[in-house]
Amino acid sequence: MKPEVDADLRREWNELAELVRHHRDLYYNNQPEIPDADFDEFFRRLQKLEQRHPELAVPESPTMEVGAPTAVSSTFDNVVHLERMMSLDNVFDDEELSEWLARTPAETYLTELKIDGLSLALVYRNGQLERAATRGDGRTGEDVTANARVIEDIPHQLTATDDYPIPSLLEVRGEVFIAVEDFAEVNQLRQEAGGKPFANPRNAAAGSLRQKNPEDVRPRRLRMITHGVGAREGFSPDSQFAAYQALAAWGLPVSPYTEQVHSAREVREKVAYWADHRHDALHEMDGLVVKVDSYAQQRALGSTSRAPRWAIAYKYPPEEVTTILIDIQVGVGRTGRVTPFAIMEPVFVAGSTVAMATLHNQTEVIRKGVLIGDTVVIRKAGEIIPEVLGPVVERRTGSERQFIFPTLCPSCGTRLAPQKEGDADWRCPNSRSCPAQLSSRLTYLAGRGGFDIEALGEKGAQDLIYSGILSDESGLFDLTEEDLLASKVYTAKSGGVNASGHKLLANLDSAKSTELWRVIVALSIRHVGPTAARSLATRYRSLPALIDAPIEDIADTDGVGLIIAESFKSWFEIEWHRQIIERWAAAGVSMEDTSEDLAVPVLEGLTIVVTGSLEGFTRDGAKEAIITRGGKSSGSVSKKTDYVVVGENAGTKETKARDLGLRILDEAGFIRLLEHGPAVDEEETLT
Template sequence: MSETTDLEARARIDELRAQLAEARSAYYEDDEPIMADAQYDELERELKALEEENPELKSEESPTETVGGAVAAGFTPTPHIQRMMSLDNAFSVEEIDEWAERTQKEAPGTPAFLTELKIDGLAVSLVYENGELIRGVTRGDGRIGEDVTANVRTIASVPQRLTTEHPPQILEVRGEVFYPTAEFEKLNEQRRADGLAEYANPRNTAAGSLRQKDAAVTASRALEVYVHGIGAHEGGEYPTSQSETYELLASWGLPTSPHSRVLHSLAEVREYIDEFGDKRHDLEHEIDGIVIKVDDFAHQRALGSTSRAPRWAIAYKYPPEEVTTKLLDIQVQVGRTGRVTPFGVMEPVKVAGSTVEKATLHNQFEVERKGVLIGDTIILRKAGDVIPEILGPVERLRDGSERAFEMPADCPSCGTRIAPTNEGEKDWRCPNQKDCPAQVTGRIAHAASRGAFDIEALGEESALALTNPDQRRDEAIAAVRAGHALDTETGRIRDADDVPGEQTPVVRTGGNLFDLTADDLRDVFVYQPLRRKGEPTGDWRLVRAFWTKRTTTRLKSTGETRVKEEKPSATTTKLIDELAKAKDTELWRVLVALSIRHVGPTAARSLATAFGSMEAIRTADVDRLADTDGVGTVVAESVRAFFADQWRADLVDAWAASGVTMEDEQDEDAPRTLEGITVVVTGSLEGFTRDGAKDAILSRGGKASGSVSKRTHFVVVGENAGSKADKAEELGLRILDEAQFVRLLSEGPAALKD
């Protein structure tokens, strides 16, 4: 290694150690993280790799060799009887395989694996003397923690005395304190009602609640704990495996997780990882991974430990759902109903398996409540497919350059003055519903969505090209003025005065949507930033949105010139075909497509089932509409207001004139077998699509619900059913297979009494 490289490695190692030490202090001592777990893991892995490449730079004080943090001021430093260790992490199943292979080499045999959920909570040690709880201590640095005995005693699930007549003389139990997700939601709901900032996540809240100076505050919080091992043990029986340990601890009244399992192959471990990856948001607590342990204690002893972690255990980490990143700006966007919503523009960051650059902030009051400033380092959360959410700022990283967000006075899309619809309403809206380009674009994209006409070829970009093709024209002009170029079919433009003029949108209110032809779309152009190898160049291009351009090619071999004339793209041809097919659809889908405020699929189905035609719905009064099951006064008034608006009524008439279905065919033969009956369908059925199952229930007078409750009469369970099936079992509800569902539809509940 060269001297320069050695110096660079040393500098980077020092930098990483300082960053990780600061992060640990904030996390363990202050309960105010300055970076998300994912970033910490990434930096720690980089440090570990550098130390392995440069063994002469290793240190026993490095974060890769130590555990936790120091004892915070105000707490009594208390030593653990046996050191509390950490766990090494794996971020792929391949790393799990490598770990298992190492255990086989170091301690031959075929081990069983104790698998359990990695609770995102606070590690704690409980000490019992002759069965009596005498001490509760946080992990601290693994050797010395903080005495939180008074606070631990307030946790209802922690027994003050073990339920055994022959307890060990000394028992040191390891566990994890957590804040149940349902209780955490209640806590934040109350804080919202009180106008207070929400807590960022259950883990930090649990840690802050346990480490209170006043035990009464801890007692007011709904903390729970699951124990998962023994540190020290003197006297009495002692198990021979991890799984036996859990059985013994449970028999003594200590709370253990119901989700742990003994598995006998890596294939089963992978299935366990996949299973709880799907269930992770349906559990009683937050998890960030899975812990895999060699079950047999003799095998564990043979494997031993490093300075900070046992070799017989490893933690598989799921893709992170919380990260930190820089908030570059707060801008606003206009939705299809005119709602003006602030959103954060951030430094791109990977979270939950995808790269995120934007996240909603809901409304200006939410920005204020969260206390977010432009320029903040913020905590971002994205759970699975859920829309990314900014949880709040990392205030301790502010340097004074941050600035507050101000809601604009005018609509950024059409320039109309924005304001709340009603006094005291938090959402601000653009009242120009007919002509605001952003609203028209949103309505067309929504009309094409899966819950409405289901036009696959009409996505957000196509909707934008139809309704507002010049949306990014100003950005392109600004780039040209800054010295960049705009590529067009006729050549490269470097003078802003030469940029083509504004276009007339092909679709204005949406009334002509189903009359569009390919020729109508020939001359629609859109502005796009020019990228090379995925990176922006600063240049722009103006390209056809729906047609290919005319191209000329000269063959070198013959000198012949071949011309490919412009023509509709394959996607455009598909779009025209799908628009024609979409005209023949169910009435409820047309209602959803109209973007009537408050009318989603459930209310639309109820209206379509009750009235049968668009004409019947538009002429019904508020009382008649409100009496429809699943509708109510708010939806009824919204429907009446929609049809009272002349341009909206004209839109419906235009669609009808284009041949869009405005009336359902009535199935006079469908028996009303489910009057007053609520049915939930979960999983895949062979003979029904999801919508088909709902329609079958509604057409027979029943209610098709999306959630299981005590008021549910039947739960139909198909393939790959999720948590709804589990909840139905917990509530003791009647569960049906598909054959029984068919019988229920045709004959009613009485047919299933046998």
């Protein structure tokens, strides 16, 4: 059996894992908050921690997972891939590449550009396009077939040839992107239509493919390049390159940059070549993928839980450029955090023009040693927020000046201070009435993870606060058409409320009956995100019941813990916080989970561990099935575990369960347990 994990070590792992999950979800389903390189660093730190302490490397770790689950608020149906889509492991320097090549020798490799786009799987039956789906978590993705049909690169019908007859089933994997040369025009059209410009081609492609109306997809100029084959019937190529030749013959787009090479030396030459020619490709690229060409050798090498062992992505360093730092200003977020940011001479980097970059906090400004007026090095590798790395000291003229961090909030004038001793971040403590915090909280609660109020964006939120229409978020659901007459965003030039204003009022009315977990998220309670909110809403079914619950009881909720429980309870100790709930409830916002199809709590009091891959459940789906029936879904096996559900590649948890003599179920037994509770027959328990 594995040794017990030290509490501090477990806490470090939990924090890193949560960071990776959070930022991975933003990358695939929303807007990233950190650079790609920062995410890679978090991920690598988690991998190294698990390598040093193998007992932490559980199947539920982000290092074992592919992509991210589809967003709960997605308007597209979920579909299960015919064959699981994988991710790629990365290397970042020649030493790591050499180690991979040494343990993965091959007569022939393929080198392919790593396209910075959105993964897509196409299913053809008898040559006819049947379905297109995003990668999602590798098993389940979003059905975007209607939108894929308007992408010119994707044929609706494959073309047969004498050498390449059409297979009865073909699942093709590829990447959707916007060509670099088309990006500026796509952004221009978006701005002319009143939208905000995309930060980079990758975000533009991801947002475009998820348009509700396929006709809105057409002008986005989406392209596609295929780079793999999944499930197939009537098609048995002996190599990856041979598969690409067949795909091209059938009319599918393949990369013109893919090459066969026959030694480790040639692989390194291609890595070096593309490092110097990154902008020669028609699409954004952030690395070079190296694959073993032979399918037989690929099968022999196999894969880990998330990535094939026969392929690797060599990630190039983030791009860096220099520009002039014109000024340093500060912004105030919804939690009161005051963040300095650089105002720079606009510069083109990683496919887009940037004029602002983060400086994180005042400690970082000092550490980096940057002065206003400096020539600075900034880094941006396709991510949303560029970063100032530091000054080019030799270019100083003597006219530069030091940045002085403000002592007062630039929005409300309140004296700034760290929340607790030792904090690098300084915050505005005036959460009650600081306009910047209020407008940021309004924007947040209206987002996809909260009430999902489409007509309430950043400009609308600022307008409602700065115009005095709202004094805080408590009055949001009391808004009337008369109130909006004082708005600039929601009124027409000719007078009266405009279409956006009417839409806002309609959105607010619809949002009153939203799910309870969204209401909890919308409160902006520190540490309480969608995962914890879902668990709490599922367990307590109403906000009053949750508020009245003892802190120890809340902490015992699966996926919550003491820190979140304490944060939740302390939030309700503040009177004006309670007034928000009271006013929302008085305005008709539902404070209860009113689902009619409530599952019978047949698992109440039971702790269940699910390990390995199940055919009929995603990891989150199995967890939700347990929680909604009153059970506790645990990530670790112990003597207190009642059942262990074992799927494919279960690993050490199954071994530990057997050593402890616990009851073990296969998937069929799990389904019967969900239906009937613990009164399962002995024959349903595996031996």
